[in-house]
Amino acid sequence: MQRTRIKFCGLTRPADIEAAVRLGVDAIGLVFAPGSPRRVDLATAAALRQRIPGLCHCVALVMDQPYDTVQAIVQTVRPDMLQFHGSESAADCARFGLPYIKALGLGGEAETAVQAFPNALILTDSHAPGQAGGTGQTFDWNRVADWTRQRPVMLAGGLHADNVESAIATARPYAVDVSSGVESAPGIKSIDRMQAFVRAVQRADQSNH
Numbered sequence: 143m144q145r146t147r148i149k150f151c152g153l154t155r156p157a158d159i160e161a162a163v164r165l166g167v168d169a170i171g172l173v174f175a176p177g178s179p180r181r182v183d184l185a186t187a188a189a190l191r192q193r194i195p196g197l198c199h200c201v202a203l204v205m206d207q208p209y210d211t212v213q214a215i216v217q218t219v220r221p222d223m224l225q226f227h228g229s230e231s232a233a234d235c236a237r238f239g240l241p242y243i244k245a246l247g248l249g250g251e252a253e254t255a256v257q258a259f260p261n262a263l264i265l266t267d268s269h270a271p272g273q274a275g276g277t278g279q280t281f282d283w284n285r286v287a288d289w290t291r292q293r294p295v296m297l298a299g300g301l302h303a304d305n306v307e308s309a310i311a312t313a314r315p316y317a318v319d320v321s322s323g324v325e326s327a328p329g330i331k332s333i334d335r336m337q338a339f340v341r342a343v344q345r346a347d348q349s350n351h
């Protein structure tokens with residue numbers, strides 16, 4: 143049975159990471175984007191990273207940040223992969239020598255932009271003018287169903303326990319990513335919501351495959 147991978151993004155507390163790991167998620171995202179309520183500093187991130195065991199990927203999320211800033215994150219935190227959430231080019235993303243996720247907001251140009259990142263795991267997110275990510279807004283999942291037939295895609299944007307089964311049934315993504323949908327407040331994950339989300343994904347996998 144094909145299993146939909148799960149990434150939880152924007153964790154800021156050791157207890158939330160331990161709960162996510164116990165739930166068996168595949169990846170945990172630490173946010174370094176300026177202005178995010180989920181942003182962690184380098185020292186905090188390095189400590190959080192220690193709580194993520196080897197078979198769960200640690201993802202460092204950055205957004206249009208200078209090379210030296212990202213390099214410092216790579217050197218200090220040692221993430222398994224990077225997630226680029228801004229207007230970075232494929233060359234910008236590739237120069238750290240790590241696997242990477244490229245977020246594309248489902249605005250007007252996403253369909254052409256996806257071709258520019260042949261080596262990325264594409265994350266499809268909502269396009270909310272003036273907001274970068276973690277917005278809790280959904281988009282029409284039918285728009286990415288073609289992409290998911292052609293390459294692995296991580297579906298994100300406004301997912302939560304009550305809509306992720308429908309999202310998986312519609313788009314058949316390789317993975318799903320959630321931040322605000324498993325929170326009680328920005329940056330504060332809810333163990334109950336994380337658990338409900340994982341169970342909903344498991345239900346979707348059982349009924350779709």
Ligand SMILES: O=C(O)c1ccccc1NCC(=O)[C@H](O)[C@H](O)COP(=O)(O)O
Nearest residue numbers: 151175178274275276278299300321322
């Ligand atoms: O989480 C943030 O605050 C954030 C800030 C700037 C860029 C990206 C950010 N988050 C990205 C994500 O958490 C997810 O990849 C994605 O946007 C889904 O978020 P949500 O709709 O809250 O589930």
